[in-house]
Amino acid sequence: MGWYDSAWRFRAAVSVAHTSGVTPQDVTIALPANFDHFWNNVESAAEDLRLVAADGETLLNYSITGFNSTNRTGTVEGDGITMTANSGMYLLWIYYGNSAASDAQVATTIASAETGAIELAEPSISHANRIQPEQIGDDRPRGRMQKGAAEQLYIGFDARPVLRSRAQASASSRVYEEVFYAIVTVEAAGSPQSSMVDGAKQRFIEIRGAL
Numbered sequence: 001m002g003w004y005d006s007a008w009r010f011r012a013a014v015s016v017a018h019t020s021g022v023t024p025q026d027v028t029i030a031l032p033a034n035f036d037h038f039w040n041n042v043e044s045a046a047e048d049l050r051l052v053a054a055d056g057e058t059l060l061n062y063s064i065t066g067f068n069s070t071n072r073t074g075t076v077e078g079d080g081i082t083m084t085a086n087s088g089m090y091l092l093w094i095y096y097g098n099s100a101a102s103d104a105q106v107a108t109t110i111a112s113a114e115t116g117a118i119e120l121a122e123p124s125i126s127h128a129n130r131i132q133p134e135q136i137g138d139d140r141p142r143g144r145m146q147k148g149a150a151e152q153l154y155i156g157f158d159a160r161p162v163l164r165s166r167a168q169a170s171a172s173s174r175v176y177e178e179v180f181y182a183i184v185t186v187e188a189a190g191s192p193q194s195s196m197v198d199g200a201k202q203r204f205i206e207i208r209g210a211l
Contacts, residue, residue, distance in 0.1 A: 001055040002166065003173035008050065009097035010041055013204040014116040016083075016090040018181070022112070024080035027092070029116035033072040041097045044069045048101035051078050054091040054180045063108040078116070079108035088183040089202040092116060119203035123156020130158045154201075157184075179204065 004011070012035075016027050029051075031038065042049060046069070051062035060078050067074035076094065083090055129143035147153050164177040182204075186196040 001176055001178050002057055003171040003175050004050060004052050004057055004059070004093070004095050005098075006172040007098045007100065008048070008095040010037070011052075011056075011093045011095045011206070012038065012118050013206050014051075014092040014094055014118055015203045016081075016092060016114055016116040017200050017202075018083050018090045018114055019087050019200075020112070020114060021085045021087060023083045023085065025083050026108075026110045026113040027078040027081055027116045028110065028113045029076040029078070029092075029094070029118065031067075031072075031074040031076065032118055032120060035118060035120060038094075038096060039069060039072050042069065043096075043099065043101065045103070046074065046096075047103045048096050048098040049076070050095040050101075050104060051076055052093040052095055053081070054093070054178055056093060056175060056178050059104065060092070061106050061108060063105045076116075077108050077110045077113070079106070079110060083181075086181070086183075087199075088181045089199065089204070090181040091179050091204050094118070117203065119205045121154075122205065122207055123154065123158075127153055128156040128158060130161050132161045 014029055018025060046064050046067050049064060051060045052058060053060055060081055062076055062078050065075050065077060078092070081092070127145060129145075132142075134141065145155070159179055163179070165174045166176040182202060184197055184199065184202055186193045
């Protein structure tokens with residue numbers, strides 16, 4: 001696991017709502033028009049765009065349709081991506097920012113595709129939690145927050161404390177362990193409260209080189 005290639009300067013996390021239970025699975029990803037960093041650094045014909053698996057290294061079969069860097073439109077189509085039968089939010093990566101890259105697209109046949117999304121927002125500081133083991137003897141979680149009965153919140157979970165880094169850099173990066181997929185649940189007295197969480201709205205985002 002690690003960074004795809006040191007020649008690629010940037011990447012963006014893609015969140016795939018996998019609900020079909022089918023694997024392999026086709027995925028379509030609309031490139032956001034207001035994703036300025038991407039459009040300002042990708043090549044004019046997207047020769048440098050790469051769709052990569054959750055491990056950060058494995059190149060996936062993909063094609064790009066409707067790409068226009070001037071109008072800021074385009075859709076990435078991933079073909080036959082390995083997932084599992086578990087429903088949840090799966091992580092993929094889009095790499096970009098290599099002016100010397102050649103096109104790596106292949107012919108794809110897309111059917112019954114699930115949707116991938118690129119999140120442009122960072123979690124708010126007031127609603128962020130660092131994932132870490134609880135201390136022995138704790139009977140209440142250290143990360144606590146309160147909300148109104150009808151209030152809807154986006155809550156951030158920082159996975160960096162539990163992910164390992166490389167001892168030595170590879171491809172000019174210390175990135176090593178990655179998330180594959182996530183399921184978020186809410187419980188009351190051990191009983192799941194499905195109405196209190198919307199799994200389809202979960203998103204991955206990388207902040208300054210780490211999830």
